[in-house]
Amino acid sequence: MAETAPSHNNKSFWNELCGSHLFSFLGLKEINKDSLAVFDKAYFKMYPYLKNYVRNEFLNAKDVLEIGLGFGSLSQHIMGSCKTYIGLDYSENPVKIVNDRAEMSGLSATAKALNGDARDLPFENEKFDTVVSIGCLHHTGDTRKTIDELYRVLKPGGHAIIMLYNKNSFRKKIVNPYKYFVAKRRKKYDNYNEYTRASYDANAKGEAAPIVDLYSKKEIKELFARFSKIKIKTENFDNYLFVWFGKEIYWPREYFLKNLAKIMGLDLYIIATK
Numbered sequence: 001m002a003e004t005a006p007s008h009n010n011k012s013f014w015n016e017l018c019g020s021h022l023f024s025f026l027g028l029k030e031i032n033k034d035s036l037a038v039f040d041k042a043y044f045k046m047y048p049y050l051k052n053y054v055r056n057e058f059l060n061a062k063d064v065l066e067i068g069l070g071f072g073s074l075s076q077h078i079m080g081s082c083k084t085y086i087g088l089d090y091s092e093n094p095v096k097i098v099n100d101r102a103e104m105s106g107l108s109a110t111a112k113a114l115n116g117d118a119r120d121l122p123f124e125n126e127k128f129d130t131v132v133s134i135g136c137l138h139h140t141g142d143t144r145k146t147i148d149e150l151y152r153v154l155k156p157g158g159h160a161i162i163m164l165y166n167k168n169s170f171r172k173k174i175v176n177p178y179k180y181f182v183a184k185r186r187k188k189y190d191n192y193n194e195y196t197r198a199s200y201d202a203n204a205k206g207e208a209a210p211i212v213d214l215y216s217k218k219e220i221k222e223l224f225a226r227f228s229k230i231k232i233k234t235e236n237f238d239n240y241l242f243v244w245f246g247k248e249i250y251w252p253r254e255y256f257l258k259n260l261a262k263i264m265g266l267d268l269y270i271i272a273t274k
């Protein structure tokens with residue numbers, strides 16, 4: 001399902017690094033080795049399952065491409081574990097931070113980030129053992145093309161580890177319609193499409209990401225049909241605040257990660273073998 005703003009500038013939107021909210025929330029100001037270490041610890045605490053997908057068997061002694069870099073926490077993990085690392089992002093700031101990370105960690109000889117578009121990868125066929133892309137392809141406007149491209153650059157037997165938003169999540173199916181139509185969040189956004197996009201990714205001003213596409217497991221199986229094997233799992237959940245007889249009850253997302261998130265979680269994690 002396409003949720004795209006009528007006119008958009010994806011490149012400039014993502015120049016505000018995704019993770020900027022978390023960086024400020026942690027009280028961090030300047031980007032340096034120490035602040036990034038604090039940020040990365042918080043990032044992996046928030047996504048405790050992530051390294052179970054991007055696991056060592058797909059990294060150790062492998063040539064790895066990562067697409068969609070953001071603040072680069074996962075990039076840092078991958079570049080420290082693989083043989084060679086290339087990060088690719090459409091926007092300049094994610095590329096800069098990942099190159100700075102490589103330099104700060106003394107890994108520039110084997111790790112670098114480049115500016116480029118997931119829809120038209122600037123690499124020869126069958127170059128990589130592993131392609132990782134977490135929360136990016138659904139922002140490109142042509143997820144199918146990006147999957148064809150990553151299939152092309154993967155070696156036979158190589159793996160793609162991808163996260164795409166789940167169309168059948170608790171948020172999308174139940175919470176968003178309630179919040180928009182009943183709890184009147186529509187006051188802030190022009191239409192339901194814009195509200196939906198903002199509920200997934202918004203910048204510091206609260207503006208919605210220009211392109212956010214969501215997928216069902218069935219659609220993902222179809223998109224990855226050329227791969228010989230595919231596994232899909234559901235992860236991630238929101239925090240919830242309920243009001244019960246005037247009393248506020250807060251349910252942190254950690255309560256849901258091992259139960260409801262496995263059924264109606266926000267994200268679909270895909271491991272596909274070429």
Ligand SMILES: C[S@@+](CC[C@H](N)C(=O)[O-])C[C@H]1O[C@@H](n2cnc3c(N)ncnc32)[C@H](O)[C@@H]1O
Pocket residue numbers: 010014015018019067068069070071072074088089090091094116117118119133134135136139140201
């Ligand atoms: C939501 S962030 C995810 C970043 C990181 N993987 C994470 O999980 O924190 C999406 C990233 O995808 C990048 N992106 C968006 N469209 C892209 C495209 N067509 N090609 C490459 N990167 C793109 C954005 O610049 C941004 O850094």
